[in-house]
Structures are given as C-alpha cells and as structure tokens.
Amino acid sequence: GAVVSQHPSWVICKSGTSVKIECRSLDFQATTMFWYRQFPKQSLMLMATSNEGSKATYEQGVEKDKFLINHASLTLSTLTVTSAHPEDSSFYICSARVLQAAHPYEQYFGPGTRLTVT
Amino acid sequence: GQNIDQPTEMTATEGAIVQINCTYQTSGFNGLFWYQQHAGEAPTFLSYNVLDGLEEKGRFSSFLSRSKGYSYLLLKELQMKDSASYLCAVMDSNYQLIWGAGTKLIIKP
Numbered sequence: 001g002a003v004v005s006q007h008p009s010w011v012i013c014k015s016g017t018s019v020k021i022e023c024r025s026l027d028f029q030a031t032t033m034f035w036y037r038q039f040p041k042q043s044l045m046l047m048a049t050s051n052e053g054s055k056a057t058y059e060q061g062v063e064k065d066k067f068l069i070n071h072a073s074l075t076l077s078t079l080t081v082t083s084a085h086p087e088d089s090s091f092y093i094c095s096a097r098v099l100q101a102a103h104p105y106e107q108y109f110g111p112g113t114r115l116t117v118t
Numbered sequence: 119g120q121n122i123d124q125p126t127e128m129t130a131t132e133g134a135i136v137q138i139n140c141t142y143q144t145s146g147f148n149g150l151f152w153y154q155q156h157a158g159e160a161p162t163f164l165s166y167n168v169l170d171g172l173e174e175k176g177r178f179s180s181f182l183s184r185s186k187g188y189s190y191l192l193l194k195e196l197q198m199k200d201s202a203s204y205l206c207a208v209m210d211s212n213y214q215l216i217w218g219a220g221t222k223l224i225i226k227p
Binding site: 093095105110112114 | 148149151158160161162163166205209213215219220222
C-alpha cells in the first residue's frame, strides 16, 4: 500500500526558532498533500492543502506567513513553523491523496510529528 | 455550518460487540470514512461508504444511511488492541474531509 513518511517524528525547539517538518510519499507520487494539526483529545484540524508546483491553500484562521508550506516535488512537501511559540506545540500530521487508491480520494497519513516549543 | 457528531468515549468488554455512531450535516456528500487512531499515532483507514447499506470487512463493519445523515462502525469480537480513537470523516461537495472529534474506545478484560 501507499506509504507516507514524516521527519522528524518529534522535535523540541526554543521559542522564536523555526522548525521544518518533511512529508514524503515513498512509493507513489502525490499531487496533493494535506497538513493537519491535532491538539490532545481533539480531532484533526486541516491547516492547508498543498498541491505540487503551486501555492498551498490555507484554511481560515491559519497564518500562511507563520506556517510555510512548500510542495516542490511529487514526493515531498514541507511545513516550516516560523518563530515558534509554546502555543504551536501540537501533533502535526501530513497525508497524501492517492487517486489510484481502492477508494476515491482516500488519504494516507504519515506517522505524525510531535512538536514541543519551550 | 458543517458538523460531525460522535460520542466522546465508549467502554466495552473484550470479546464483545460495540457500535460507534456518527451523525453528520455537511454541504454535499461524497462518502464517509472511518479511521482508527492509536494514541500518539496517525490515523489508519478502516472503511469507506458512499452508498446506503452495510460494508463488512472482517471483524469491522460500517453502515451508512444518507437520508438520515447517519453511519455506524461495528466492531465484533473485541480485542485489547482495538482500544483506540475512531474518527468519522465525511467528504463534502468540495471533496474536502470534515472530521469528527473522534470516539475513544476503551476495552476492558
């Protein structure tokens, strides 16, 4: 099946620094990737939709200048949290849409990145 | 607005059967997904329903009634490893997934 990887799996950074999270589709090409954030005991919150070769589409309330998304190739999307603050501490998950999946528009998820800002 | 409702938490006994309900109100409908998420891990796909009726896959079954805006996930022969959160998600008219808050399922021996 389709495999999505994320790196790093966890990261601790100081307030004011930037952190980059990578999301890769390992055995397929992903024209569309999604970035989610999940706070403890809450559901997934879509942050942005990333299309290869074009600008990401951000959801309402998500600061595009703070959460920089780059989808430069069909297998890699990156999320950079700039000038991180403690309130940015969360579980960040990427997913990729696989058009050839058994079910249309099914999303395969990466293992997630736990970000802690101190 | 768009809304997905599912119980916050359920408890069941190992070997038993449990049904997790999901009701939805969305702008359009292009299918309903159920995902399983263990603590600290990413969601994994369980089922997809786009037509009314029951889809059975091993110990797990998923039911959909589009006229009632209702779905359920049925888990049989519960095992301790089934302890997880179960997320209901509906794909709306823009092919965007709308997520429920998830149901935490606790399995007791």
